Amino acid sequence: MPEDTASPFPDTDHRIDLVVRDADVRTLDAERPRASAFAARDGRVVAVGTDWDIERLVGPGTRVVDAGGRMVVPGLVDVHTHLGLGGQAAAWELTLPPASGVTEILGAVRDQARALGPGEWVVGGTVASPVFQAVGNTGMLAALDEVAEGRPVMLRDDSLHNRWVNSRALEILGAGDATPDPPGGRYVRDAAGRAVGLLLGAPATDAELAARRAVADPRVRDLRSARTAVEILNSVGVTAAQDAAMMGAWLDVFTELDRAGELSAWVVASMPAREFVESGPVGTDLFDSAPRRRSPHVRPDFVKAVLDGVPMTRTSRFLEPYRPVGGDEGGDGGFTGDSLFTDDELALLLEAAVERGLHAKLHATADGTVRQALDAVRLMRERHGAGPVFHLAHPEFVHPDDVPRFRELDVVADASPALWFPNPMNGVIARQVQEHYMERVWPLRELREAGTSIAAGSDWPVGAALPDPWLSIETMVTRRSPDPLFPGSLAPEQAVDLATALAAHTVNAAEAMGLSHETGRIRPGLSADFIVLDRPLFDIPVQEVHATQVLQTWFAGRQVYTRGTARATVS
Incomplete structure (x- = not known):
């Protein structure tokens, strides 16, 4: 035969x-x-x-x-990361171990300051939320000044929204005790009205810009940062990533690498509607530049809007008041936090995105802004149907009534960062919000059972010096930390199974990013x-x-x- x-x-x-x-x-x-x-x-x-x-x-x-x-x-797909910032931190900046206390941080700053040349800033992070809260006084400002030996210092907190700076940095920023707070942020002051060196929200962007102005050759630095970022992602198995707030300068860097054949990952960019962390053209000026900044593996297909801050600093917008903390805004006034967008402003932004054929990633960490975002998406669905893709990033707190709306409105739950287990950040959050909120924090199981597409990301370098998708996959299932220093579980009823967790880091994330015809599965074509x-x-x-x-x-x-x-x- x-x-x-x-x-x-x-x-x-x-x-x-x-x-x-x-x-x-x-x-x-x-x-x-x-x-x-x-x-x-x-x-x-x-x-x-x-x-x-x-x-x-x-x-x-x-x-x-x-x-x-x-x-x-x-290859794993990271739906929420900050490639430029992560690569920059790994290649150039002071890296603080996650458990660093004040003594360790001050020692590291002193060593870094002594190693730098004239005019250079000490830049690094991250400062864990409990430490960040503890250094908000003039005594700690003086201690940071002493170890800096005359150099400006800027340290990022673990949310990436806030900064700890020293007096020299405040001087460069032109910020003093009497400087008015800008829209979308504030300079923390003590009871006597003295600035203590903590920058919340908008002033953090000013500090980043000032530190960047001191860099001698930004292009060389940025190319190395971009290469470093992709090398790190490849080393943990990531071959596609969505940058959650990519400015035009970083888009140009990654496009340059791609056109030179040096890029070993798909990169989807979320272009900021307003300045966030970094400074430069934003909004429609940036959106309109997307076609010329596109390359085979770089896709500037999303806009990004930050609707609120983070619950650690009481800048997230809840439906119910924060826990009382005495005589400040969280006391008898029933403070719930504020949104950074009015409903009309958000609707106009989403219209601008849709009319350009772009999709949207919306940062909303608390149930108040989650509801605002879902209401805005409902309006877009009524006007434009099923075409545009909407991500709701960091849905830590979702009112039970809003869980089914994710599926009804076809909204992706951008479930990052990998913080659904006991850790210092969640300890700080628990002290800010009412107790029942923590019982349902990161309601992944509810969202999954309602039919929501869950796509996971690292949010690197927020919260950790390096991305760790394997920790993320495990803790979506266990809701526990593998570190014995942090025992117990966090809202264990919200755990999902391993298959769901792996899909969130591969096929679901690829589909959410518009890459389902390119990657996320091993399939012919x-x-x-x-x-x-x-x-x-x-x-x-x-x-x-x-x-x-x-x-x-x-x-x-x-x-x-x-x-x-x-x-x-x-x-």
Whole structure:
């Protein structure tokens, strides 16, 4: 009987660039959830099947990756990060360990100050929320001045919304005891009216701009920062990311890398409606520049609006008052926080986005602004139908009545950062809000059961010096910290299963970012973006998922990161 030589994949030819075999492939593709091998040509997957099927496609020059039975999944997709800021922090700035107290921070600032040249700022972070609150006095300002030895200092808090600066920085900013608070922010003062060096909201952007003006060669610095950011993401398995507030200067940097063939990730940009953290053209001036800043892997497809602040500093907008704290705004006045947009302003912004064919990511951390955002989306759906995509970022607190509205209005829950477990930031939040709020914080299970698409992101460098999707995946399931310093669980009834958590970091996020035809699954026609893992996620205790290591990361069919374990040969 003659041997059957017909290809099981008639749409392929024998010019196959890459074959992955002997793998436990979790494709995240509903049509074929599991396989043991796949093949790629010109950076795209062309066939998925068994080892026997795919082996027949190997030809001269095919690179063969033998995964040794290891788990292979699509490249992870981070729906909410800050690439420029994260890369900049990793490449150039002072990195403070998460548990740093005042003594450690002051010592690190002194060491950094002594290592810098004339005119340079000490810039870094992050300062944990409990520490940030504790340094709000003139004594700590004097201590920061002393270790800085005359240099300006700017340290970011773990929300990225606020800064701790010293007197030299305040002098450069032209900010003193009598300086009026700007719209959207304030200078923290003590009971005697003296500025203590804490900048909340808008003044933080002024400090960032002042520090940047002191940089000798911003272009060289930014290119290195961008490369560093993508290298870090690739090392933890991320091959696509949405920058949650990308200014035009950063768009130009990533587009330049892409056009030079140096970019190893898909980048979706959210262009700010107003200045946030960084300074530069925003709003329609920035939106209208999107077409010329687009490249094959850089997609400036979203606008970004920050509707409120963060609950740690009582700048989120709730439906119910914050806990009383005595004679300030959280006391007898029943303070609920403010939105940074009026309803009319938000509607005008979303109209401007839709008429340009853009989508929107809306920062709303508390139930008041969540409701405001959903009301605005309802208006857009009534006017424009199902076309535009809307993300609601950081929905920590959602009123039960609003949970089903996410699905009804087709709103993506941008569930980042990875803070759905006990940690110092949540401890500070619990002291600000009424007790019942923490019982349902990050209501992921309710949203999932209501049919909401949950897409996860790191929010890097907010909250952590490096992105950690594996910690995020694990704690979506456990609602516990793997660190014994933070025992207990956080709203455990809101846990989801591992499959949901993995989908939130792959296929769901890709769909939310408009990349479902490019990445997020291992499927014929999509980019060959995948990672080889050191452990089988579904066959180990979920409490071990956070320790997962990526052995190889591939983007568009080329290897962009390796730990040197999986073998590759060329036929």
